[in-house]
Amino acid sequence: MRYEAKRCGVQFSPPSIVLIYQDEETQTLRKRIIPVRNFSKYSDCSLAAEKLKNNSRHRDYLEGVTQSQLEKLHIVLRDHMQGFSLEHSLSSFHVDPEEDLNKLDDEDLARKKGQMEKLFEKNRKRKDDPNFVYDLEVDFSKNTQEKCSWDEESDDGF
Amino acid sequence: MAADVGDISEMNQKKYDAEEHVKIICLGDSAVGKSKLMERFLLDEYRPQQLSTYALTLYKHTASVGNKTVTVDFWDTAGQERFQSMHPSYYHKAHACIMVFDVQRKITYKNLATWYKELREYRPEIPCCVVANKIDADMKVTQRSFNFGKKQGLPFYFVSAADGTNVVKMFREMIKRAVDYKQNPSDFMDEVMQELENIDLENKEDNSDAEEDGLKAESPEVL
Numbered sequence: 001m002r003y004e005a006k007r008c009g010v011q012f013s014p015p016s017i018v019l020i021y022q023d024e025e026t027q028t029l030r031k032r033i034i035p036v037r038n039f040s041k042y043s044d045c046s047l048a049a050e051k052l053k054n055n056s057r058h059r060d061y062l063e064g065v066t067q068s069q070l071e072k073l074h075i076v077l078r079d080h081m082q083g084f085s086l087e088h089s090l091s092s093f094h095v096d097p098e099e100d101l102n103k104l105d106d107e108d109l110a111r112k113k114g115q116m117e118k119l120f121e122k123n124r125k126r127k128d129d130p131n132f133v134y135d136l137e138v139d140f141s142k143n144t145q146e147k148c149s150w151d152e153e154s155d156d157g158f
Numbered sequence: 159m160a161a162d163v164g165d166i167s168e169m170n171q172k173k174y175d176a177e178e179h180v181k182i183i184c185l186g187d188s189a190v191g192k193s194k195l196m197e198r199f200l201l202d203e204y205r206p207q208q209l210s211t212y213a214l215t216l217y218k219h220t221a222s223v224g225n226k227t228v229t230v231d232f233w234d235t236a237g238q239e240r241f242q243s244m245h246p247s248y249y250h251k252a253h254a255c256i257m258v259f260d261v262q263r264k265i266t267y268k269n270l271a272t273w274y275k276e277l278r279e280y281r282p283e284i285p286c287c288v289v290a291n292k293i294d295a296d297m298k299v300t301q302r303s304f305n306f307g308k309k310q311g312l313p314f315y316f317v318s319a320a321d322g323t324n325v326v327k328m329f330r331e332m333i334k335r336a337v338d339y340k341q342n343p344s345d346f347m348d349e350v351m352q353e354l355e356n357i358d359l360e361n362k363e364d365n366s367d368a369e370e371d372g373l374k375a376e377s378p379e380v381l
């Protein structure tokens with residue numbers, strides 16, 4: 001990879017995605033501002049993210065940035081266009097372990113899943129990885145000792 | 159809503175009466191990773207059939223169990239509450255159930271009780287298991303014991319759809335149990351009872367004709 005993405009963020013006006021990356025050749029940190037075009041408060045963020053990810057001018061720089069991360073940045077931009085605060089956008093991504101996600105609508109659920117996707121992608125073993133094992137088995141039966149605190153207050157007979 | 163249930167049943171659930179055809183459902187809260195688990199097991203073996211209006215993705219899979227080839231239909235359902243009215247069709251004629259929770263979100267574990275209770279109202283006897291997903295996020299959870307389902311003797315699996323741990327093992331064992339369940343003649347009574355219960359239920363809820371027609375057409379075979 002010639003460019004290693006370090007951080008990314010947004011700039012509201014003009015609406016842009018900002019990428020801090022390291023140029024591997026020169027070993028310098030650089031900033032790239034990618035204006036977001038043809039994007040309105042009605043746009044589909046997941047589509048916009050996909051387009052940007054495949055954009056021939058930017059794709060080398062964005063290699064280390066996942067599509068769901070780009071989608072998230074687009075959501076922040078769109079939220080801003082719709083008049084929502086940055087705090088609102090950020091808290092909508094936060095996954096509260098106590099929150100019942102069954103009650104969310106599609107869009108809000110997508111925000112939470114987008115957040116979860118980061119770890120998923122990080123830990124993911126792909127089919128084309130050289131050491132991929134389809135039928136990976138690990139026996140945990142020996143190390144289950146501790147009682148789970150999640151069971152403690154349950155008296156529901158399960 | 160009633161119309162929805164009717165439409166979904168038009169996907170001819172009668173095929174599940176054939177001996178070599180089983181139906182396995184995957185249940186659990188939103189975002190616990192049901193779809194990711196299915197994808198990990200099947201890789202890209204088949205393109206699934208998306209029925210987004212029914213919050214349902216159908217995956218077809220061919221497995222060998224013993225010396226038999228069986229067709230497995232996986233019903234990957236959505237956890238969102240607004241699809242509650244679809245649940246009866248999910249359970250209808252299912253031969254096994256995979257119940258998933260997210261080890262990072264306690265509420266999804268707590269909600270298993272509700273999912274399980276509902277499952278047993280429709281399918282009192284089918285094999286079922288409890289799956290703790292996303293262990294890659296925190297391997298320490300595998301040192302804890304989760305007691306939900308212990309009393310009922312439900313098998314328990316620690317899995318990760320991300321790194322693949324125990325996913326294939328879990329699915330293979332559940333396919334085997336679904337086939338065993340179907341072949342076990344002692345469950346004949348249960349099948350009959352289930353059909354009756356379903357008819358009763360559909361009348362109560364005043365659901366569409368399609369589903370009832372399906373059931374009537376089947377009853378000679380069942381009885």
Ligand SMILES: Nc1nc2c(ncn2[C@@H]2O[C@H](COP(=O)(O)OP(=O)(O)OP(=O)(O)O)[C@@H](O)[C@H]2O)c(=O)[nH]1
Binds near residue numbers: 193235317
């Ligand atoms: N770290 C990690 N994340 C996972 C794993 N499995 C799923 N996820 C994440 O959890 C999110 C939800 O997964 P889905 O498979 O969409 O969940 P679901 O249960 O099908 O959800 P609904 O269909 O909405 O009921 C995804 O965005 C993944 O990023 C896993 O094994 N490990």
Ligand SMILES: [Mg+2]
Binds near residue numbers: 192193194235
């Ligand atoms: Mg799903």
